[in-house]
Amino acid sequence: MSDSDIRDAITTAHHEEWARVVASLTRRFGDLDIAEEAAAEAFAIAVARWPIDGVPPNPGAWLTTTANRKAIDRIRRENKRDDKHKEAQILYDDPPEPLGAIDDERLRLIFTCCHPALAMETRVALTLRMIGGLTVSEIARAFFVQETAMGQRITRAKAKIKAARIPYRVPSADDLPGRVSGVLAVLFLVFNEGYLATGPDSDPVRHDLTAEAIRLTRLIRALMPEDGEVAGLLALMLLTEARRTARVSSTGELVALDEQDRGAWDAALIAEGHQLVRERLAAGVAPGRYQLLAAINAVHTSARDFRDTDWSQIVALYDQLARIDASPIVALNRAIAVAELDGPEVALATIDRLDDKLAGYHAYHAARADLLRRVGRSRQSRAAYDQAIALAGNTAETAYLTRRRNQLG
Amino acid sequence: MQYLVSVIDDQTNSATPDEMTDIDAYNERLRADGNWVFAGGLSSPSTATVIDNRRGEALFTDGPFLESKEYVAGFWIIEASDLDVALKLAAEGSKACNRKVEVRPFL
Numbered sequence: 001m002s003d004s005d006i007r008d009a010i011t012t013a014h015h016e017e018w019a020r021v022v023a024s025l026t027r028r029f030g031d032l033d034i035a036e037e038a039a040a041e042a043f044a045i046a047v048a049r050w051p052i053d054g055v056p057p058n059p060g061a062w063l064t065t066t067a068n069r070k071a072i073d074r075i076r077r078e079n080k081r082d083d084k085h086k087e088a089q090i091l092y093d094d095p096p097e098p099l100g101a102i103d104d105e106r107l108r109l110i111f112t113c114c115h116p117a118l119a120m121e122t123r124v125a126l127t128l129r130m131i132g133g134l135t136v137s138e139i140a141r142a143f144f145v146q147e148t149a150m151g152q153r154i155t156r157a158k159a160k161i162k163a164a165r166i167p168y169r170v171p172s173a174d175d176l177p178g179r180v181s182g183v184l185a186v187l188f189l190v191f192n193e194g195y196l197a198t199g200p201d202s203d204p205v206r207h208d209l210t211a212e213a214i215r216l217t218r219l220i221r222a223l224m225p226e227d228g229e230v231a232g233l234l235a236l237m238l239l240t241e242a243r244r245t246a247r248v249s250s251t252g253e254l255v256a257l258d259e260q261d262r263g264a265w266d267a268a269l270i271a272e273g274h275q276l277v278r279e280r281l282a283a284g285v286a287p288g289r290y291q292l293l294a295a296i297n298a299v300h301t302s303a304r305d306f307r308d309t310d311w312s313q314i315v316a317l318y319d320q321l322a323r324i325d326a327s328p329i330v331a332l333n334r335a336i337a338v339a340e341l342d343g344p345e346v347a348l349a350t351i352d353r354l355d356d357k358l359a360g361y362h363a364y365h366a367a368r369a370d371l372l373r374r375v376g377r378s379r380q381s382r383a384a385y386d387q388a389i390a391l392a393g394n395t396a397e398t399a400y401l402t403r404r405r406n407q408l409g
Numbered sequence: 410m411q412y413l414v415s416v417i418d419d420q421t422n423s424a425t426p427d428e429m430t431d432i433d434a435y436n437e438r439l440r441a442d443g444n445w446v447f448a449g450g451l452s453s454p455s456t457a458t459v460i461d462n463r464r465g466e467a468l469f470t471d472g473p474f475l476e477s478k479e480y481v482a483g484f485w486i487i488e489a490s491d492l493d494v495a496l497k498l499a500a501e502g503s504k505a506c507n508r509k510v511e512v513r514p515f516l
Contacts, residue, residue: 117492164514165410167491175493 006051013059014043015215018133020060021067023105026168032112033158034071036130042067106131107223108168114183115166122157123186129154131219132212142209143193180224184233184290187217191237195244196394204248204396210241228280232291235276239297242269247396254400258306270301292321311341328357336367344374362391366401378408410514411446411488412495414502417509418482421453428507435505439487444498450483482508486515 001009018039025035042063056062113126121143128134128142140150160166171179194209217234224230246264249255277298280291287295296317303309318334332354339347348371351364358364369384385405392398424432439445454473461468473480485502489495495512503510 115492117496163516164412164495164512165491167493171493 009055017060019106019131023109038067038071041070198393229288232294235273235294238269239273242266254396344371413513414485415481415511416483421482431505446486448485
């Protein structure tokens with residue numbers, strides 16, 4: 001095996017086994033901190049030993065055994081210091097599992113990391129660390145936070161999980177839909193931060209984050225294949241990711257949907273996304289938010305050309321979405337589709353009514369600017385572009401909006 | 410595992426008769442399901458006295474140790490197997506007393 005083969009083997013093992021190792025140690029020792037540290041040690045030993053000893057035949061088992069040994073070493077060390085630590089090991093004597101619950105140790109870990117008693121930013125950080133296996137410094141960089149601050153956030157979260165006894169289990173059937181939507185919200189946030197990265201020094205698209213969000217959503221999909229919203233979110237991410245390279249020009253400017261080179265879209269991701277959407281349609285269950293957003297993206301990605309888009313279908317899907325999510329952002333996106341169907345004047349009338357709710361949202365002003373431009377109200381369009389530019393946080397979007405503004409007559 | 414469920418309010422002893430009925434019913438449920446440890450309402454912070462006897466000479470200060478608009482107006486101590494159970498019970502408690510509550514685990 002060459003050095004690069006071994007590096008690949010370690011990377012693969014890290015992707016496939018990290019969450020499993022952390023989860024199985026958490027289950028055994030009832031302590032996220034011990035589990036995380038021992039898992040990290042086991043991977044560090046693999047990096048040192050595998051190039052010399054060769055990759056073990058079953059890397060997952062090797063990593064779990066090594067991590068287990070490290071965890072036991074640490075507990076022994078601490079027991080010598082303080083007998084009280086023995087209590088830590090017996091803290092989590094398992095309550096009986098509810099019958100029929102989906103069970104995988106990684107799934108328990110996901111629900112613990114995304115517990116509603118933790119702040120959203122903490123859930124994101126914990127999920128990326130414990131499930132995704134990102135290092136603290138990688139997570140800190142991803143969210144433009146100092147490494148020490150991110151370390152403290154994760155440490156505090158682990159301490160709260162232990163002290164308040166946030167359970168390590170899959171929620172009961174009654175609580176499951178609400179808790180799954182909490183997990184999906186975390187993954188969608190990671191994806192969106194990658195897809196529309198904010199910050200003046202940030203790349204406009206952070207492929208590392210979108211890829212990680214997709215990887216984790218795939219994992220959850222594998223663990224909960226029956227859940228429609230999990231499938232919906234995965235489809236939505238795939239259909240969005242498929243357009244990634246076409247969405248930013250070589251000069252770092254956002255390319256709007258109507259100007260994108262559709263030949264540059266990733267056909268394999270689109271096919272996979274469409275397949276998931278079809279699967280959900282065939283299920284005959286009323287779709288949730290992510291499934292509807294995925295369906296809207298499926299319509300977009302089915303059109304060979306912007307002008308071929310089935311706008312009435314898109315407006316109908318937005319109508320359905322508005323019934324379960326009455327947010328002004330849904331109303332805004334619906335209006336943008338209405339502009340293609342009934343003309344910009346009609347859309348503008350709707351959009352103007354959203355002003356009090358969306359005045360602080362850059363996409364609202366960008367949409368308004370575009371509609372005003374199309375109806376020839378240049379002066380007002382310019383003012384709206386100015387507002388959009390002032391509020392936009394994504395460098396590619398700012399570049400795009402600036403060019404459109406400067407093209408106004 | 411025990412949790413302190415603090416009732417957060419800007420006044421004390423202010424429950425309406427309807428709220429009292431709901432609180433009594435909630436207390437009964439806690440007792441019946443084995444989650445009850447203790448509960449009580451507190452007088453306002455203006456009735457508090459802070460004592461500092463760390464140096465062996467008790468110093469009394471009139472008023473609470475922390476001035477704030479909202480404070481702990483009452484509390485439950487509940488027994489629950491984990492935070493999910495505690496949060497569910499606390500949510501019922503918040504509904505019953507019609508106030509915000511805070512859940513904190515005992516050490």
